[in-house]
Amino acid sequence: MKKQQSSGRKMKKMVLGTVLSASLCLAGAVPSLAGHDPGPQPFFAGHHHGYHAPEGQWLSGDFHQHTYYTDGATPFDFVMEKNNEFGLDWWANSEHGGERNRDGNGNYWDDETVYSKNPILGDFEDSGGHQEMWRWQSLRDFAYPDILESRATYADRQIFSGLEWNVPDHEHCSVGVVSESTGPLAISAFEFQFDDSDDDTSREGEWTPYGVLAKQNETNADSIAACSWMQEQYDNGLIDNAWIIFAHIERHGAWSTGGYDIENFRDYNNAAPDICFGFEGAPGHQANHNRGGFGSGASGGGTYGGVGYYSATVGGLWDALLGEGRHWFNYANSDYHRHHSVGGDDFYPGEYQKTYVYAIDSDGDGEYSRNEIANGLRSGNAYFVFGDLINALTFNVTDKRNNQAVMGEDMHIKDRGWQKQPVTVTIKFKSPETNNNTDAVAVDHIDLIAGKITGKIDPDSADYTNATNATTQVIATFTSKDWKTDREGYNVITYRINHLESDTYFRLRGSNLAAGTANELDADGNPLLDTEADNLGLDGAAEAWADLWFYSNPIFVYLD
Numbered sequence: 001m002k003k004q005q006s007s008g009r010k011m012k013k014m015v016l017g018t019v020l021s022a023s024l025c026l027a028g029a030v031p032s033l034a035g036h037d038p039g040p041q042p043f044f045a046g047h048h049h050g051y052h053a054p055e056g057q058w059l060s061g062d063f064h065q066h067t068y069y070t071d072g073a074t075p076f077d078f079v080m081e082k083n084n085e086f087g088l089d090w091w092a093n094s095e096h097g098g099e100r101n102r103d104g105n106g107n108y109w110d111d112e113t114v115y116s117k118n119p120i121l122g123d124f125e126d127s128g129g130h131q132e133m134w135r136w137q138s139l140r141d142f143a144y145p146d147i148l149e150s151r152a153t154y155a156d157r158q159i160f161s162g163l164e165w166n167v168p169d170h171e172h173c174s175v176g177v178v179s180e181s182t183g184p185l186a187i188s189a190f191e192f193q194f195d196d197s198d199d200d201t202s203r204e205g206e207w208t209p210y211g212v213l214a215k216q217n218e219t220n221a222d223s224i225a226a227c228s229w230m231q232e233q234y235d236n237g238l239i240d241n242a243w244i245i246f247a248h249i250e251r252h253g254a255w256s257t258g259g260y261d262i263e264n265f266r267d268y269n270n271a272a273p274d275i276c277f278g279f280e281g282a283p284g285h286q287a288n289h290n291r292g293g294f295g296s297g298a299s300g301g302g303t304y305g306g307v308g309y310y311s312a313t314v315g316g317l318w319d320a321l322l323g324e325g326r327h328w329f330n331y332a333n334s335d336y337h338r339h340h341s342v343g344g345d346d347f348y349p350g351e352y353q354k355t356y357v358y359a360i361d362s363d364g365d366g367e368y369s370r371n372e373i374a375n376g377l378r379s380g381n382a383y384f385v386f387g388d389l390i391n392a393l394t395f396n397v398t399d400k401r402n403n404q405a406v407m408g409e410d411m412h413i414k415d416r417g418w419q420k421q422p423v424t425v426t427i428k429f430k431s432p433e434t435n436n437n438t439d440a441v442a443v444d445h446i447d448l449i450a451g452k453i454t455g456k457i458d459p460d461s462a463d464y465t466n467a468t469n470a471t472t473q474v475i476a477t478f479t480s481k482d483w484k485t486d487r488e489g490y491n492v493i494t495y496r497i498n499h500l501e502s503d504t505y506f507r508l509r510g511s512n513l514a515a516g517t518a519n520e521l522d523a524d525g526n527p528l529l530d531t532e533a534d535n536l537g538l539d540g541a542a543e544a545w546a547d548l549w550f551y552s553n554p555i556f557v558y559l560d
Contacts (some may be wrong), residue, residue, distance in 0.1 A: 022196060029392055033246030040428045040490055041392040054550070056360040057368060058392065059089035059376070062349040063162055064174045064284060064333035065246060068106040069143055070095035070135075070164075073338035076143070078097075078105030078351070080150045081309065082215065082336075084157060086350030086436065090357075090373050092176045093147055094162030097130035098197030104146055109133045122202035134200045136192040158370050161187055164247065166196040169220040171252050171259050175230075176334065178241035178370045182209065186239045189213060192225035192433065220255075220264070224271050230274035241374035244268070244276045245331060248283040248292060248309040250299035259299060262317050262467040266457070269326055278328055279379055281311030281551065284335020285484035286352055287541040288345035290334065291530045305511065305520070305549050306386055312527050314449060317474040322505045322554050323469040325453045328554045329408065331355045332384035333379070340541045351436050352544060356393070357382045380408020385550040387511055389437035389443060397506060397555050398424045407553040413500070415559035420499045425506060427478070427493040437545045446510040447525060448476040448495065453503035453556060477515075477525060503559060508552035516548050520547060 066072030068080045072095070083091045090509025107114040108130045116129070119141075125132045131517075136238035144161055151159050161184055165173040177187040190204050190212050196217050210233055216222040233239045236273055240293055246268075250261035268276035283292035283303065292303040310317035321328040331351045338344025347353065359368045376382065383393050398404045399413060402424050405411035413421055425448060431441050451472030457463050483491040504549045513524035519534060522528060527549070536546050 009024070013034055020385075029401075040392055040430075040488075049085050053426075055364070055366075058356050059359050059368060059373060060215075060350065060354045061088050061090040061092075061373070062333050062336075062353070063092035063160065063243075063245070063331075064094050064175055064280065065336040065349050066090065066095050066164075067104055068102055069093075069104045069440065070100050071337060073344065075106060075341075076146050077150070077326050079336065080154065080159070082352060084154050084349040085448065086348055087352040088157070088354070089368075090158040090160070090370075091104035092160035092174070092220050093143060094160075094174050094176065095143075096172075096197070097135045097137075097163045097166050097191045097195030099127075099134050100138070101127050101132045102141060103133075103138070111159065112333075113388055114452055122200040125199070129483070134192070134198060135163070135175065135195065136188045136198065136200070136203070139191060140184040140188040157374055158368070160370055163187055163191055163195075163431040165191070165194070165226075165244070166198075167246075168194065168217050168222040168226075169198045169258075169262065170223055170255065171249065172247040174243070174245045174247050174316050176243045176374065177230075177239055178372075178374050179209050179239040181240075182321040182417065184234055184407040186210060186242075192227065193217065194222060196228070196537070215352055221263075224267050227268045227272035227276050230358050234274055239369050243374060243377055244272065245377075247333075248285075248308070248335070249279050250303075250310055251283065251292070251294050253297050253299050257297065258292075261465065262320060263459075265317075265321060265328065265467050266324075266326075266459070266464060269321075269328060270459070273327070274378065277380075278331060279310075280333055281330040282307045282331050282332035282353065282384055282386070282549075284353065285345045285348055286544045287338075288539060291544065293345060301529055302528045305528065306530065306544060307549060307551065308465075311551065314474060314526065315451070317467040319333040319449075319451050319469040319472040320467050322507070322556075323451050323454055323471065324456045325410075325503070325556055325558075326456070327380055329377075329382060329407065330384065330551055331382065331555035332386075345540075347541070347544075351385065352387055354388070355382060356385045380553045381406050383508075383550060383552045385548075387437065387439070387441065387512075387545055387548040388427045388432050389441050389510065389548040390550050391432050391548070392428075392430040393552065394426075394428045395508055395552050395555065396426050397557055398426065399557075405555050405557065407555055410556045410558060412558045412560045419500075421559060423497050425493075425495040425497070427483075427488045427495075427508065429510075430490045435545075439545060441512060441548065443510050443513050444479065444512050445525060446478045447474045448478070448510055449473070449507045450475045453558070474524070499558065500557065503557065504533050505554040505556045506559045507554040509552075510550045 067076040077168045110131045120133045122134045144311045160176045162176040165175045217514045255261040285293035304312035334349045358381040359376040396406045483493045
């Protein structure tokens with residue numbers, strides 16, 4: 001745990017030129033992540049069997065977590081250490097926008113024994129008898145230098161600068177920005193302009209590389225404008241990369257009660273297709289009495305096997321987006337604030353939930369940069385898992401000409417009408433001997449889910465608010481009888497569809513529990529609502545460890 005810093009060292013962090021110099025110096029310090037098992041290698045669409053795919057590696061991460069900087073209960077360095085301890089390859093410091101009265105060590109910003117000179121800029125706000133610092137400043141002048149120090153400490157990891165955005169007229173959202181040349185400037189400007197909780201006016205009219213700053217943080221239209229703003233910075237090359245991925249999306253119910261409806265996700269994706277490309281279908285707070293911290297007011301009434309209603313429901317909101325052919329992908333994060341062992345409702349980052357991303361070494365330098373990892377998130381070649389039920393997965397579809405597609409990809413098959421169009425689904429996975437709870441883990445079954453793709457819905461259509469896809473169904477369920485174990489210990493499933501008749505997407509989910517498990521899964525294997533305390537007779541962390549899932553992202557197949 002980090003010792004309290006002297007006021008001189010802290011004040012030095014406030015000099016933005018120092019921050020940017022440090023950013024530039026460390027921009028090239030990219031870890032190779034050597035020593036990590038790259039996992040099974042995927043194939044890529046349009047490439048014939050035998051084609052050597054670009055060199056890549058599966059990397060595990062978490063992009064939604066909190067420290068003393070906002071409403072977390074532990075110091076910044078402690079949380080960084082836990083990310084490393086639980087084996088994550090990458091993570092983001094992503095905390096609430098608005099304002100807070102303490103720094104990353106839990107010291108008050110106006111404590112003269114720590115800061116001989118008050119460091120706070122902008123309009124005056126206070127809470128608990130202490131002046132607050134606006135998040136745009138702490139992101140820029142304090143959290144980012146801490147991130148740079150952590151990058152040096154954990155040189156074989158990648159650490160991103162992030163924000164939990166208070167979305168105008170809506171719930172929260174995880175934002176990450178990669179900008180090696182300008183460091184925290186873009187994410188700071190984003191927070192000031194668009195965060196619903198940021199009432200500071202001191203920077204209005206300020207010139208930045210991203211334009212003149214103006215407050216736009218009240219309405220749904222402002223939330224769309226924020227997404228467009230980030231897409232514009234990306235398109236113009238003013239940032240290297242970014243993501244805007246919506247968090248615990250069901251928690252506040254419908255849009256009318258502060259949550260999200262499907263048209264919101266459609267609007268965001270239309271406005272920023274390279275930036276707004278998914279949501280956290282599996283919320284954090286998995287050790288909560290109500291998994292995910294979801295109450296009865298959440299859409300669907302709570303989580304289902306720890307996964308939100310929008311993703312856990314076959315033919316539900318996520319499937320409606322996929323049925324348009326949207327590249328809209330699914331992720332999971334810890335949302336760590338306080339560990340369950342000390343009165344919180346969370347697991348440490350990487351302890352229970354992981355998002356695995358296939359990062360491609362696009363420049364051939366043998367290393368995996370933050371930019372390449374962010375590209376991996378956008379690609380959709382990613383999956384999430386609870387309790388290390390699996391620690392390796394590839395999933396691909398092959399046509400009769402041996403063209404193949406992996407998660408996140410579109411595959412186009414020439415359809416001559418009179419010919420049958422067979423496709424083969426291949427699933428390859430592995431589980432560790434034990435997980436972080438020292439439990440032996442094993443997959444009981446995997447569901448292959450498919451739905452028709454009917455194309456993008458026009459915003460003026462009545463169907464734009466339709467959050468269902470009636471064509472989606474579980475088309476096959478696989479148990480240990482259906483897979484073979486290869487020489488490397490991977491379980492391999494091969495499933496042939498003799499005649500694909502329409503544009504179709506495919507996705508997977510898997511569980512450690514059998515269909516029909518009381519209070520957990522129905523007879524068809526669908527997860528049931530996580531009730532308060534009766535699932536498996538367990539509650540809190542024990543319930544979470546007993547009920548494990550993984551979800552893949554989709555593959556899209558088109559008959560041209």
